[in-house]
Amino acid sequence: MHHLFHLAAILAWAGAVACEALAPINEDFDAYSHDDVDVCSSGAVNYTILAQKLSSTAQIILPSSNLFEAITERWSNLSTPVANVVVVPRTEQDVVETVKFANWCSLPFLTTNGYHGSITTLGRMTEGIEIHLSQLSSVTVSADGTTATIGGGVISRNLTDALWAAGKQTVTGTCECVSYLGPGLGGGHGWLQGHHGLVSDQFVSWNVVLASGSLITVDENSELFWGMKGAGQNFGIVTSMTSKIYDLVYPNYAMETLIFGGDQVEAVYEVANEQWLTNNKTMPVDLINWSYWYYDPTTDADKPVIAFYLIQEGVEAVDVAYTQPFLDIGPISNSSLNGTYLDLAAWTGIALDSGPCSKTGNANPRFPIYLKSYNSTAQALVYELFKQATTNASTPFSNALFMFEGYSQQGVKALGDDASAFAYRADNLLVAPLLTYASTGLASDEVAYKLGNQIRQILYEGSGETTLNTYVNYAYGDETATAWYGAEAWRQERLQSLKEEFDPSGKFSFYAPIA
Numbered sequence: 001m002h003h004l005f006h007l008a009a010i011l012a013w014a015g016a017v018a019c020e021a022l023a024p025i026n027e028d029f030d031a032y033s034h035d036d037v038d039v040c041s042s043g044a045v046n047y048t049i050l051a052q053k054l055s056s057t058a059q060i061i062l063p064s065s066n067l068f069e070a071i072t073e074r075w076s077n078l079s080t081p082v083a084n085v086v087v088v089p090r091t092e093q094d095v096v097e098t099v100k101f102a103n104w105c106s107l108p109f110l111t112t113n114g115y116h117g118s119i120t121t122l123g124r125m126t127e128g129i130e131i132h133l134s135q136l137s138s139v140t141v142s143a144d145g146t147t148a149t150i151g152g153g154v155i156s157r158n159l160t161d162a163l164w165a166a167g168k169q170t171v172t173g174t175c176e177c178v179s180y181l182g183p184g185l186g187g188g189h190g191w192l193q194g195h196h197g198l199v200s201d202q203f204v205s206w207n208v209v210l211a212s213g214s215l216i217t218v219d220e221n222s223e224l225f226w227g228m229k230g231a232g233q234n235f236g237i238v239t240s241m242t243s244k245i246y247d248l249v250y251p252n253y254a255m256e257t258l259i260f261g262g263d264q265v266e267a268v269y270e271v272a273n274e275q276w277l278t279n280n281k282t283m284p285v286d287l288i289n290w291s292y293w294y295y296d297p298t299t300d301a302d303k304p305v306i307a308f309y310l311i312q313e314g315v316e317a318v319d320v321a322y323t324q325p326f327l328d329i330g331p332i333s334n335s336s337l338n339g340t341y342l343d344l345a346a347w348t349g350i351a352l353d354s355g356p357c358s359k360t361g362n363a364n365p366r367f368p369i370y371l372k373s374y375n376s377t378a379q380a381l382v383y384e385l386f387k388q389a390t391t392n393a394s395t396p397f398s399n400a401l402f403m404f405e406g407y408s409q410q411g412v413k414a415l416g417d418d419a420s421a422f423a424y425r426a427d428n429l430l431v432a433p434l435l436t437y438a439s440t441g442l443a444s445d446e447v448a449y450k451l452g453n454q455i456r457q458i459l460y461e462g463s464g465e466t467t468l469n470t471y472v473n474y475a476y477g478d479e480t481a482t483a484w485y486g487a488e489a490w491r492q493e494r495l496q497s498l499k500e501e502f503d504p505s506g507k508f509s510f511y512a513p514i515a
């Protein structure tokens with residue numbers, strides 16, 4: 001909870017000190033005149049001109065403000081963007097004006113939303129304007145209850161709560177403090193994807209500010225529609241949008257947590273893989289399985305544990321048919337929880353008051369790979385490396401977390417491979433070591449980089465795949481555009497031609513740029 005609360009307080013206070021007193025000037029906002037060249041004079045951009053064009057409750061926060069540090073701080077402190085100023089627009093026209101001002105002054109700009117983007121390409125921004133969307137935060141359910149209009153800066157938890165109050169839900173990312181759009185623009189995985197598909201599969205239309213500063217509406221008839229569902233960070237700033245929503249059918253959930261020791265790694269992932277195959281059943285839509293590896297010396301002083309989660313909808317206890325094959329392995333412990341959909345984030349450690357929602361100053365690189373199934377031999381090999389990484393004497397990685405996400409997939413696979421720019425509908429598992437550490441400089445960053453890639457390489461070799469498939473929203477940052485957006489030539493060509501048309505000078509190229 002703290003970071004959102006904190007931010008809200010900051011913004012309110014900033015309102016009193018920033019640009020509120022400046023009256024908007026009445027002129028054609030489309031063009032800056034040659035006299036305005038002064039506003040851009042190098043080293044001392046005059047933001048008063050911009051302030052005069054913004055609505056009265058927009059904010060401009062300069063580095064001299066004691067608010068600046070908090071409003072630029074990110075979840076991962078590795079290769080972070082650098083800004084000269086933060087603009088907090090109140091209206092979509094404010095976004096338009098800010099982009100035009102940036103263009104007039106040849107300043108780079110970057111949208112910020114939930115601050116959980118961690119890809120190292122963000123560090124290529126070394127100056128310019130951050131456009132923080134927290135004031136574009138409304139959620140409105142349509143009269144017929146099939147769609148909602150959602151502000152570009154809405155945070156996942158706020159959307160879930162607003163829809164829940166109306167007896168509705170939609171696919172969002174699972175972490176409460178991450179934005180709605182951030183995950184969605186890169187595809188978007190969530191608890192409900194087994195029923196409805198990815199976050200981006202729900203998108204109906206967007207209002208988008210393009211690189212030129214023009215505001216357009218993008219829908220299924222627009223060229224950009226396909227590209228923004230999976231590579232969206234490359235094309236514009238979404239100020240508001242409409243998404244499909246659904247009646248709340250299964251409010252109740254149960255979760256079984258099984259804690260295993262490291263010596264059980266092969267057995268656990270053989271069962272995780274094969275229980276549906278050997279039982280000759282297709283993967284059920286009502287079950288999600290996740291696992292985390294982490295070093296918890298209170299459970300095992302020598303090596304990391306495997307926490308395996310079975311999450312089932314519509315029940316008060318997870319079906320014994322799902323739990324029994326895991327219980328048969330002989331876990332160190334097992335425990336049960338039951339509640340509602342709203343409890344899932346807390347159960348899995350990604351609620352507003354959980355660790356990943358606070359900013360620690362740590363570097364948080366991940367090295368993701370999509371897999372079709374587990375290779376228990378490869379799992380055992382990476383376990384050994386992860387064990388060393390977390391338990392070696394004076395290791396910086398004792399708080400590392402290895403994540404294995406197995407969402408149900410029916411809704412994702414219901415669409416064809418070419419349905420959107422998200423390339424990996426055929427894959428089943430999202431796997432990533434998260435090597436949390438406190439950076440002590442480039443040498444320590446290099447150690448993390450090598451280890452992360454070594455782990456990923458083992459998983460890749462065990463997969464039998466011939467392309468490295470990664471989730472762009474978890475990516476480290478030096479994977480190729482092929483790894484982020486799919487290896488097929490037609491995908492790369494289609495994305496490149498959209499980029500050429502809508503962002504030829506690469507203003508939206510700080511986040512996993514299309515080549």
Ligand SMILES: Cc1cc2nc3c(=O)[nH]c(=O)nc-3n(C[C@H](O)[C@H](O)[C@H](O)COP(=O)(O)OP(=O)(O)OC[C@H]3O[C@@H](n4cnc5c(N)ncnc54)[C@H](O)[C@@H]3O)c2cc1C
Binds near residue numbers: 233
């Ligand atoms: C703890 C944690 C949990 C996560 N859980 C999930 C999950 O369940 N499912 C999932 O799919 N992903 C998940 N992710 C990954 C997540 O999708 C990315 O981290 C994403 O970039 C976060 O978006 P953000 O708005 O929070 O971050 P930001 O850093 O603010 O933004 C990320 C990028 O998106 C762009 N952007 C954001 N909003 C807009 C907008 N309105 N218009 C245009 N561009 C915009 C920004 O410019 C930036 O380039 C998780 C990440 C973390 C750290």
Ligand SMILES: *[C@@H]1O[C@H](CO)[C@@H](O)[C@H](O)[C@H]1NC(C)=O
Binds near residue numbers: 047049
């Ligand atoms: C900035 O621009 C405003 C509006 O044009 C002007 O009044 C002010 O003097 C300028 N400030 C500086 C430091 O040049």
Ligand SMILES: *[C@@H]1O[C@H](CO)[C@@H](O)[C@H](O)[C@H]1NC(C)=O
Binds near residue numbers: 157
């Ligand atoms: C979003 O949720 C947080 C925490 O619940 C709350 O403090 C904030 O006011 C909400 N923001 C909006 C715009 O609803």
Ligand SMILES: *[C@@H]1O[C@H](CO)[C@@H](O)[C@H](O)[C@H]1NC(C)=O
Binds near residue numbers: 280
């Ligand atoms: C598995 O299912 C297939 C088709 O659904 C069927 O032909 C086969 O006999 C089944 N095998 C077993 C062992 O039940």
Ligand SMILES: *[C@@H]1O[C@H](CO)[C@@H](O)[C@H](O)[C@H]1NC(C)=O
Binds near residue numbers: 327334336
């Ligand atoms: C662990 O599983 C067993 C077998 O299903 C069950 O009887 C027991 O209640 C479970 N323990 C907990 C704490 O959930």
Ligand SMILES: *[C@@H]1O[C@H](CO)[C@@H](O)[C@H](O)[C@H]1NC(C)=O
Binds near residue numbers: 316336339
């Ligand atoms: C559901 O949770 C409650 C506590 O929140 C507990 O008392 C009850 O036993 C649980 N039900 C099952 C079936 O585990």
Ligand SMILES: *[C@@H]1O[C@H](CO)[C@@H](O)[C@H](O)[C@H]1NC(C)=O
Binds near residue numbers: 441
């Ligand atoms: C972020 O990292 C930089 C460089 O590694 C460091 O100087 C800074 O103190 C870190 N920030 C925090 C909040 O720890």
Ligand SMILES: *[C@@H]1O[C@H](CO)[C@@H](O)[C@H](O)[C@H]1NC(C)=O
Binds near residue numbers: 385388389392395451
């Ligand atoms: C752990 O320590 C051993 C012995 O010093 C070293 O060989 C190994 O590379 C370390 N492993 C990791 C992952 O840091």
Ligand SMILES: *[C@@H]1O[C@H](CO)[C@@H](O)[C@H](O)[C@H]1NC(C)=O
Binds near residue numbers: 271273
């Ligand atoms: C876990 O989820 C993945 C992805 O849907 C699936 O391939 C795997 O069979 C699941 N395992 C279990 C035990 O549910």
Ligand SMILES: *[C@@H]1O[C@H](CO)[C@@H](O)[C@H](O)[C@H]1NC(C)=O
Binds near residue numbers: 378458462463464
């Ligand atoms: C599993 O991974 C190991 C180690 O890389 C490899 O030798 C083996 O061929 C893989 N198994 C399958 C079924 O791909």
